Amino acid sequence: MKKIFCTLMYILLVAVTAPVHAALEVFACEPEWEALTKELAANKVKIYTATNALQDPHYVEARPSLIARARRAQLVVCTGAELELGWLPTILRESGNPNVTPGKPGYFDASTYVTMRDIPVSIDRSLGDLHALGNPHYHLDARNLLLIAQALSARLVELDPANTAFYASRLEAFKQAWQTAITRWEKLAAPLRGQPYVAQHQAYTYMNAWLGLKQVAVLEPKPGMEPSVSHLAQVLTQLEQTPAKMVVRSAYQNPRPSEWIAGRAKISEVVLPFSVGATKESNDLFGLFDDTIARLLAGI
Amino acid sequence: MTIYKGSLKYAMLGVALTLPLSVYAASDEDLSDIRGQIKELKDSYEQRITQLEQRLKEAESRQAETAIVQAQVPVQQPARSATSSVSAYNPAISLILSGTYQNLEQDPSVPITGFAMTPNDHGYTQGFSLQETEVSIIANIDPRFRGEAKLALSPDDGIGVENAFVQTTTLGNGLNLMFGRFFSSLGYLNEVHAHAWDFVDQPLVYRTFWNNQLAEDGVQLRWLAPTDTFIELGAEVGRGLSFPGTSRQKNGVGSSVLFAHVGSDVGVSNSWLAGISLHQTKQENAQFDAVPDLLGTEGGVSNLFNGNSRTAGVDFVWKYAPNGNMRLTNFKLQGEYFRRRDTGTLTYNLTEPDSYSVTQSGWYLQGIRQFKPRWRVGLRYDQLNSGTAQVGFMNAPNIISNYGYTPKRTTLMLDYSPSEFSRMRMQLAQDKSRQGLADTQFFVQYIMSLGAHGVHKF
Numbered sequence: 007m008k009k010i011f012c013t014l015m016y017i018l019l020v021a022v023t024a025p026v027h028a029a030l031e032v033f034a035c036e037p038e039w040e041a042l043t044k045e046l047a048a049n050k051v052k053i054y055t056a057t058n059a060l061q062d063p064h065y066v067e068a069r070p071s072l073i074a075r076a077r078r079a080q081l082v083v084c085t086g087a088e089l090e091l092g093w094l095p096t097i098l099r100e101s102g103n104p105n106v107t108p109g110k111p112g113y114f115d116a117s118t119y120v121t122m123r124d125i126p127v128s129i130d131r132s133l134g135d136l137h138a139l140g141n142p143h144y145h146l147d148a149r150n151l152l153l154i155a156q157a158l159s160a161r162l163v164e165l166d167p168a169n170t171a172f173y174a175s176r177l178e179a180f181k182q183a184w185q186t187a188i189t190r191w192e193k194l195a196a197p198l199r200g201q202p203y204v205a206q207h208q209a210y211t212y213m214n215a216w217l218g219l220k221q222v223a224v225l226e227p228k229p230g231m232e233p234s235v236s237h238l239a240q241v242l243t244q245l246e247q248t249p250a251k252m253v254v255r256s257a258y259q260n261p262r263p264s265e266w267i268a269g270r271a272k273i274s275e276v277v278l279p280f281s282v283g284a285t286k287e288s289n290d291l292f293g294l295f296d297d298t299i300a301r302l303l304a305g306i
Numbered sequence: 307m308t309i310y311k312g313s314l315k316y317a318m319l320g321v322a323l324t325l326p327l328s329v330y331a332a333s334d335e336d337l338s339d340i341r342g343q344i345k346e347l348k349d350s351y352e353q354r355i356t357q358l359e360q361r362l363k364e365a366e367s368r369q370a371e372t373a374i375v376q377a378q379v380p381v382q383q384p385a386r387s388a389t390s391s392v393s394a395y396n397p398a399i400s401l402i403l404s405g406t407y408q409n410l411e412q413d414p415s416v417p418i419t420g421f422a423m424t425p426n427d428h429g430y431t432q433g434f435s436l437q438e439t440e441v442s443i444i445a446n447i448d449p450r451f452r453g454e455a456k457l458a459l460s461p462d463d464g465i466g467v468e469n470a471f472v473q474t475t476t477l478g479n480g481l482n483l484m485f486g487r488f489f490s491s492l493g494y495l496n497e498v499h500a501h502a503w504d505f506v507d508q509p510l511v512y513r514t515f516w517n518n519q520l521a522e523d524g525v526q527l528r529w530l531a532p533t534d535t536f537i538e539l540g541a542e543v544g545r546g547l548s549f550p551g552t553s554r555q556k557n558g559v560g561s562s563v564l565f566a567h568v569g570s571d572v573g574v575s576n577s578w579l580a581g582i583s584l585h586q587t588k589q590e591n592a593q594f595d596a597v598p599d600l601l602g603t604e605g606g607v608s609n610l611f612n613g614n615s616r617t618a619g620v621d622f623v624w625k626y627a628p629n630g631n632m633r634l635t636n637f638k639l640q641g642e643y644f645r646r647r648d649t650g651t652l653t654y655n656l657t658e659p660d661s662y663s664v665t666q667s668g669w670y671l672q673g674i675r676q677f678k679p680r681w682r683v684g685l686r687y688d689q690l691n692s693g694t695a696q697v698g699f700m701n702a703p704n705i706i707s708n709y710g711y712t713p714k715r716t717t718l719m720l721d722y723s724p725s726e727f728s729r730m731r732m733q734l735a736q737d738k739s740r741q742g743l744a745d746t747q748f749f750v751q752y753i754m755s756l757g758a759h760g761v762h763k764f
Contacts, residue, residue, distance in 0.1 A: 038408040057630070058574055058630060060574075060629035060630070060631055061629060061631045061632075061633075062631055062633040063634075063635075064633075065631075065632050065633040065762065066627075066632070066762065067632060067762045067763065067764045068761065068762060068763055068764055069569070069571065069577045069764050070536030070567070070569025070570060070577065070578075070764060071534075071535075071536055071569065071570050071571040071577060073530065073536055074530065074533060074534060074535060074536035074537070074569075074570075075529075075534065077480050077530050077531075077532055078532050088682060092726075092759060092760070092761060093761065093762045095761070096761045096762075096763065099377055099452070099473070099475070099482075100482070100530070101338040101480070102477060102478065102479065102480040102481050102482045102528075102530050103478065103480070104477070104478045104723075105476065105478070109474065126357050127505050131725075131727060131756075135725075135726070227737075230725070230726075231724075232679050232680055258629075258633070260632055260633075260679055269714075271625060280330065298407050
């Protein structure tokens with residue numbers, strides 16, 4: 007009995023002390039932040055990602071596994087702007103880890119480093135699922151990732167000063183590569199400029215601003231509300247007056263509304279990865295934008 | 307008269323002189339005022355337009371900068387403007403509105419067979435009725451504490467404090483301390499508030515063992531292990547506020563709970579949570595009326611129980627959603643089992659005390675399937691076992707020790723949620739919880755939540 011107890015205590019002790027010597031433990035809310043952290047920190051961090059690209063990030067539950075992972079996290083990297091409002095506060099509270107609560111260096115809210123769009127003038131639930139701080143899908147403008155990378159790298163340095171030089175060189179390399187990629191993407195995406203399309207969810211505001219696509223309608227009657235058939239019919243009549251080239255949805259969304267519109271309006275349906283890992287091609291941040299632009303070009 | 311005439315003349319003259327004069331004077335002033343205002347407006351608009359043009363130019367050049375010369379982009383500091391008004395410190399407030407229509411074949415006040423010494427009616431109200439209106443107020447208190455209050459506005463009598471507790475936020479090391487009035491963390495469903503239930507009512511085992519939900523005035527400490535698998539251990543001590551406690555007012559501890567939860571994911575599509583819990587309390591002068599006896603006393607008798615009440619429970623939940631995307635379709639399988647042993651003295655008809663002990667148990671199993679966005683269907687099966695009581699010699703001829711009946715219920719549910727904040731539900735139950743009184747129950751329910759966004763608990 008005593009032997010078993012001692013063994014158990016030893017295991018517990020190891021479990022408690024082990025993380026101290028390991029790499030910086032990062033809890034990424036969405037896969038795009040996992041990918042960005044990997045670019046900036048490589049093997050200096052151990053990343054756990056709370057959601058995958060096929061999950062609607064608005065509708066995630068505070069699962070036991072997420073609470074357990076947040077318990078040991080030294081850095082939480084999230085979209086912010088109330089995207090994770092339904093689950094992240096609960097996870098952080100239940101985890102009993104005061105190092106990653108908002109306001110602490112261990113809590114990185116990427117939305118604070120970009121200029122938010124679609125900030126509602128007034129909010130009311132009758133207007134749908136509005137985010138008071140603005141549209142949270144800002145990662146689809148590749149230029150924003152540059153700003154966030156800079157800030158995230160600074161945060162990594164703050165939490166892990168021993169590897170300052172490493173993080174600095176990774177940031178420099180990423181910035182170079184990303185800038186080259188942006189130039190390439192902008193050139194590639196030139197034919198998309200001014201192209202009219204229908205979005206299923208108000209998720210592409212930042213992408214539109216960057217690539218110049220023209221969003222002429224949204225399938226959701228109100229942000230976050232599933233489109234009804236009657237509303238889809240309305241969109242269809244609207245499309246007769248202002249025709250669109252394609253209907254665009256994110257991989258995690260219900261395929262039905264887009265398919266319905268695509269079939270009836272005789273336009274192509276484009277499924278965007280939205281985040282890293284939703285498609286085979288979008289296996290990292292570069293792949294995410296390569297694939298997004300390729301799919302949009304195929305749609306027009 | 308002349309004086310009058312004269313004064314009238316003066317007065318008229320005065321009026322004649324001043325009236326138009328004042329009119330002219332006023333309109334002149336007004337005109338110049340208006341002109342001035344127009345000029346001001348024009349000036350300010352022109353100024354604003356130039357400002358806007360300038361800002362647009364600046365923004366454009368900044369955008370160009372970020373796009374082209376990004377290498378020099380400095381790390382932006384969080385630049386969100388804080389709302390400066392006092393109301394920025396106001397807590398998050400939300401309100402739950404709920405009501406039902408209930409169609410029952412049997413009188414809802416008839417108790418569940420074999421559970422005369424527990425809260426045993428179903429708590430139903432036939433016809434249209436307003437359910438509890440719940441006001442929830444939540445905020446951080448200071449950097450160390452967070453407070454939460456849930457007030458239940460009962461449809462007919464006043465306000466009840468359902469929950470009012472304080473939680474620590476900075477203990478660290480996986481520790482969370484909570485004190486005040488709270489729903490115990492035992493089992494799985496106990497903590498879940500009525501508006502988040504998957505059925506109109508609680509399972510029979512919760513109804514009879516915990517009077518729907520075990521609330522406590524006391525302290526809870528939880529510890530989360532630093533492991534990849536979710537392992538949580540917790541303990542509660544309290545007054546014994548709600549059944550089976552008797553809300554005793556004495557120094558010391560009136561009831562205590564120990565619980566452990568373990569949970570994890572299996573692949574990306576599955577996740578689970580399992581738990582065990584132990585509850586212990588002392589019942590003091592717990593009086594139960596209308597208890598049937600062996601003598602067949604009309605309307606039953608009143609009994610008193612003094613003794614220990616110990617309950618053990620196990621619970622598990624399994625959730626499945628393709629790729630973990632709960633939004634589209636998902637499935638939840640959930641079950642709990644509780645077993646309670648009461649040992650002590652039973653005073654039959656408030657006059658005849660003698661020893662009494664009984665072990666009772668109950669369980670339920672339910673499955674909820676969201677078969678398309680917004681639509682869910684659910685099936686639940688309930689069963690109770692009233693056990694065989696060991697009755698002291700004195701009371702053996704009076705007290706029913708074995709009812710020889712197994713209360714059961716099967717429930718079917720369909721609900722539709724137009725948004726995260728509204729839900730409409732229909733429920734059909736085949737209730738055989740009361741011997742000889744099979745009941746087909748039909749419910750329609752609405753649950754609406756106003757205000758702050760709720761949490762997506764597992």
